[in-house]
Amino acid sequence: MKFQAPKGVSEYFPDRSIAFETVRRELIRPAKLAGYKLLELPIFEDTELFTRGVGESTDVVSKEMYTFEDRGGRSITLRPEGTAGVMRAVIEHGLDRGQLPVKVWYSGPYFRAERPQAGRYRQFYQVGIEAIGLDDPAIDAEVIAIASAGYRNLGLRKFRLDITSLGDAASRAAHRIDLVTFIAKLDLDEATRERVKLNPLRIFDDKRDPIIAMLRNAPLLIDYLTKESAAHFVKVKEYLDALGIAYTINPRMVRGLDYYTGTAFEFVHELLGAQSGIGGGGRYDGLMESLGGKNLSGIGFGLGIDRTLLACEAEAIDLTKTSRPDLYVIPLGENAKNFAIKFIDDLRNGGAIVDCAYGDRALKGAMKGADKSGAKYALVIGGSELASGIGELKNMETGVASSVTLSAINSALLK
Template identity: 50%
Template sequence: MSTFSAPRGTFDMLPPYSETFNRIRIQFGLELRDAGYQYIETPAFEDTGLFVRGVGESTDVVSKEMYTFQDRSGRSLTLRPEGTAAVVRAVLQHNLQAQRHPVKLWYFGPYFRYEAVQAGRTRQFHQIGAEAIGSADPLVDVEMIALAVEGFQKLGVSDFRLLLNSLGCKECRPVYRAKLQEFLRGLDLDEETRRRVEINPLRVLDDKRPEVQAQLDDAPLITDNLCEACAEHHAFVTGMLDELKIAYEPAPKLVRGLDYYVRTIFEFVHDGLGAQSAIGGGGRYDGLAQDLGGPELPSVGWAVGIGRTMLAMEAEGLDIEMPADCDVYGVALGESARREIFKFVTALRLADIPADMAFDHKKLKGAMKAAAQSGARYAIVLGERDLAEGVAQLKDLATGEQTPVALDAVVDTLKEKLQ
């Protein structure tokens, strides 16, 4: 038994859990690829300043949750806590925005936050995300939402709700911010929350504590204070969602936890997950590229939590049908037969037929048990006597029927049967 364990807040992803995990990644990736999004992968750690400037110094992510360290050269580096800032950094660094507008990218990987560990919340977690960088068109907001909805539906997830809000822009949000601060200063709040009122009052709306929420019923709402341009943008998004028959719930107190969001924001929640109900979300971040030293690039994106999506599937009793580990399993009796079976297995794999075999000189009973456990449809059974006769035994593992097949016809016969 190992004397080491995975660090708290992390976990080993083992079969069959890992197969479902991979299926979710593949499904969303296919949806995004078919919509013109290209894959990008950024480093697992970045300059700390990227997240301080991009995500926001006052956010919990930056102030409390980042894994930050100094390398041997004394540079401050941080394990990525989210994906958008790094993708925008890569777009600017490599001038991708000069090639097309919008730059449509998708990504997948592990992310890291030092959080209180509980069901649905770990310190290393995996997300799949999409970003459309360089377009202010509200139709891109709608495309983003529709792609996420389609991804969930293709997986069979149905009991989720789409929450939708607008956070305004640099023109109307300061006016609303002042109104909100004036209201919040009159409430009975603890000292830390009062500090938040002065630094980032919108985050108070997102406070989950009942004693805070009970005082927010009469709080001014951002959707009542949008400028004309933001109101038109929001009306277009909601109107198109209605036309597409994508159900959503207006959520005027929805904020999300990152400072770069403007205008459209949205969140997918699943009521079967308890306190950690969000399974994905995102929004528009028109000023992020400029905050990172680049040109004005209005953009929108989202991220979906793979672990949270798996919990949602479990809550709905969903099982993803995965293809069998192999279609053909080789069983060899004797050294010469082992070599020949391996040739068959290799040829089948080259023909895109999943194949495996019994290793370590297993006896017939143990090898046939392994064949049954593999999920294969057929077994190739080959002994020294079969070799001398120039045949292999092809066994249908569902019916038990066994047929001799000439050695030089084994691969073609299996190709025909498995079409």
């Protein structure tokens, strides 16, 4: 039997795994610079955490969760998103009893039973941050800016930022009255009608063309904002303007999870077709209280590593350069190999990325290995090099070789 990875799972192996690692690192880096600290979470949680936290009307809960009973008869679900687990951890460990806001970052695999297609997987990877405890529009802007910086660090340019406000409880209550009246007049199938009974806003999440056409004149939540919600959104836009972050107001955006309130945002890449969303998030007032904690506000995002990598590939951005070896060492003979073992270790300890021609290959085959490794330089060490302490450092791109003292080679590599 030939084993294969399960359908809908994206695996990353060299050299694409180098690009994957680069995307993850660069998306996390701005969060670390802003004082966010790592929170490592379990991959599975009690199912009720997600049904209560994410919302029963969402596709995530109603159709896409991987749920099973463990040996103790408890209902367990592989995490379909990150925020609910973060809130559970903050409540359980009393992180909200310290300085606010609680600022954490996290990353890892998430699971949804979706129909596999390019950019949409049953196991996918995200980087996320959450800032919990203060309802300050400046934090909204910080969270958005961190995501934007991550994308730009990677060299991405062909994306846009969509923002809106989903208002406070009073805003949504006023809007709900008119939206329910509007929906009642539409010719909807039974499944859609049942879904919008739980949350009428979910109808804006429907991507079918006939539904989109029906909603052309639907009442929009952004037109029902209370004075306080409107003022908060104005300040968010002012801060984004001050940061030089361009945005488009998208009043029909509702996000895919029920806990969002107030500021909501999504980053959309223009070259990815139907799966164009590369990350997004928003504020979630009330989520913590609904899970048994204090009534504290919060805001965060989830950035898709898989789709961000696809976006980088669509823009022809090479993310593998930084992981290529600085040097490929070719020892000729047993004495040279004995020397090379310690020589290479010293170079690595000095910060250089160094590989070696193992297996006692002949010079011709070893040089082919150097070329395939993508190393910047190659160095042959034989009897004469050991005797003189001087080697020929070959630039693998230009083919030019230069004499270098072996004891000083790290300076030549890292200059």
